[in-house]
Amino acid sequence: MNYPVAYAVIPEEEKTYIVGSGDVQYEKLFNYFIGDFLRDTVKSDVRNAIWNSAKQSSFTPIANWFKNVDDMGVIAHLGYFYGFWHIWRDVKGYLG
Numbered sequence: 001m002n003y004p005v006a007y008a009v010i011p012e013e014e015k016t017y018i019v020g021s022g023d024v025q026y027e028k029l030f031n032y033f034i035g036d037f038l039r040d041t042v043k044s045d046v047r048n049a050i051w052n053s054a055k056q057s058s059f060t061p062i063a064n065w066f067k068n069v070d071d072m073g074v075i076a077h078l079g080y081f082y083g084f085w086h087i088w089r090d091v092k093g094y095l096g
Contacts, residue, residue: 038080039086050062
């Protein structure tokens with residue numbers, strides 16, 4: 001398989017995780033490994049619930065999503081909470 005040349009180039013903001021720096025930025029490291037995944041999971045689940053609700057002209061998919069979130073375990077709730085917080089922080093940054 002032929003990958004593009006840019007595939008091997010590591011973005012500048014990710015080099016600190018590989019070569020290290022004087023002070024470790026734990027939040028950025030956590031986001032690099034799992035935080036962005038949690039954010040994307042929450043965005044995907046919410047987007048699917050809203051889209052299906054609009055397609056069906058019904059609130060049933062949104063109600064089912066809330067029920068699924070309610071039935072999750074403690075660890076999943078923490079992941080969802082972090083995902084929502086991560087999204088809120090990004091939106092707040094865009095709004096100023």
